[in-house]
Amino acid sequence: MGVVEAVVESDGDALIVRWTVEGGGSAAVDISIGPGPEGLDHEHAMTVDGDAGTARIEGVGRGRHYVSVAPHEGGAALIVADRRVPFDGVTNFRDLGGYVTTGGRRTRWGRVFRSDALHRFTEQDRTLYESMGLRAVYDLRGEEERQRYPDPFPATWLALLSGVTSLDEVPANAEAGERRLREMYIGMLANAAPLLGQLIGGLANPDALPAVFHCTGGKDRTGISAAVLLELLGVERQHVLDDYTLTSKYRLREHQEESYANLLAAGLPPEAAAGVLGAPRWVMAETLDVLDADYGGAEAYLTGPAGVPEPAVRRLRELLVV
Numbered sequence: 001m002g003v004v005e006a007v008v009e010s011d012g013d014a015l016i017v018r019w020t021v022e023g024g025g026s027a028a029v030d031i032s033i034g035p036g037p038e039g040l041d042h043e044h045a046m047t048v049d050g051d052a053g054t055a056r057i058e059g060v061g062r063g064r065h066y067v068s069v070a071p072h073e074g075g076a077a078l079i080v081a082d083r084r085v086p087f088d089g090v091t092n093f094r095d096l097g098g099y100v101t102t103g104g105r106r107t108r109w110g111r112v113f114r115s116d117a118l119h120r121f122t123e124q125d126r127t128l129y130e131s132m133g134l135r136a137v138y139d140l141r142g143e144e145e146r147q148r149y150p151d152p153f154p155a156t157w158l159a160l161l162s163g164v165t166s167l168d169e170v171p172a173n174a175e176a177g178e179r180r181l182r183e184m185y186i187g188m189l190a191n192a193a194p195l196l197g198q199l200i201g202g203l204a205n206p207d208a209l210p211a212v213f214h215c216t217g218g219k220d221r222t223g224i225s226a227a228v229l230l231e232l233l234g235v236e237r238q239h240v241l242d243d244y245t246l247t248s249k250y251r252l253r254e255h256q257e258e259s260y261a262n263l264l265a266a267g268l269p270p271e272a273a274a275g276v277l278g279a280p281r282w283v284m285a286e287t288l289d290v291l292d293a294d295y296g297g298a299e300a301y302l303t304g305p306a307g308v309p310e311p312a313v314r315r316l317r318e319l320l321v322v
Contacts, residue, residue: 003029003050003078006069010082015057019069019078021050028072031055033065035131037097037110039079042068062086062124064132066109081109084250087128089120092218092250096226099243101234101321108322111209114226116218116251117141119149126152138199138213140221149216158199160221163191177268178280181220185287188224189295197306200229204312206319217259219247219279227284228291231298232313233321237288244284251279 006019017031029050034042048055050071057067064085070077085093093116097109110132118137121129137155139146146157164187188196202208215221223244230240256277295301302308 032068087125092116099235113212115214136208136211140215158195193305201308204315
């Protein structure tokens with residue numbers, strides 16, 4: 001018997017764990033919990049019927065929790081966590097760990113995070129953030145955004161949209177707004193390659209991990225960065241697209257009001273503004289098709305126009321895939 005898949009979701013003061021098992025042997029699984037992603041500090045929480053496929057761990061408290069699910073009679077544990085880190089003020093702060101690669105491995109939990117703007121951290125959020133031991137912050141916003149809402153922690157500034165020109169034509173509806181997103185994403189690939197290289201190449205330094213990169217909404221500039229990184233690590237395309245669309249689940253409408261108002265002030269009708277603020281799967285899918293067709297894929301893009309040395313690419317895979 002082996003645990004082949006598991007997911008965790010936070011529910012207030014509890015964690016809901018779901019898993020899938022394959023093979024014969026004992027039907028029981030051990031569930032353990034701890035603050036780190038390696039499993040060495042996990043404490044046994046319960047032993048349950050493996051066929052149940054779900055369990056609830058009560059009273060875990062606020063914080064970042066990792067869960068190990070393993071066959072009771074012995075076997076490898078699968079370590080998982082809630083993809084979203086449970087901050088109050090920052091709602092789109094997510095772990096890029098746990099994604100299956102084409103080689104059957106997984107991206108490592110607790111190493112690289114993606115997020116929306118960090119200035120909304122509450123005092124409790126700051127305490128949780130500091131407990132996570134993050135060593136590097138990459139701010140992908142423009143100068144005006146940074147000046148208006150400074151990061152609460154020292155950050156490396158990489159303004160990914162600085163070389164991307166806006167189009168004169170104003171999108172008229174939601175479909176046109178989504179097409180504008182596609183043009184912007186492809187424009188970032190073309191014009192922000194050196195900056196994407198600084199970001200992703202910087203993650204190859206083990207002293208800079210764990211790290212987080214963010215923009216304002218954690219969707220567009222952050223989304224392109226996450227997608228290129230996950231593609232480099234060999235994550236299956238469907239999971240790369242799943243990761244992109246998760247912003248629609250975690251980005252709250254109340255946090256989009258300012259961006260929505262700015263788009264309306266720029267002359268976009270409400271339908272087009274809604275299209276720009278969405279996370280349509282097809283937009284990222286076509287952007288990654290361009291990455292493949294025009295640049296030869298993520299590795300060729302990063303070692304070519306992005307300027308990441310090949311040894312750094314190898315280190316990234318060693319550090320971020322397990």
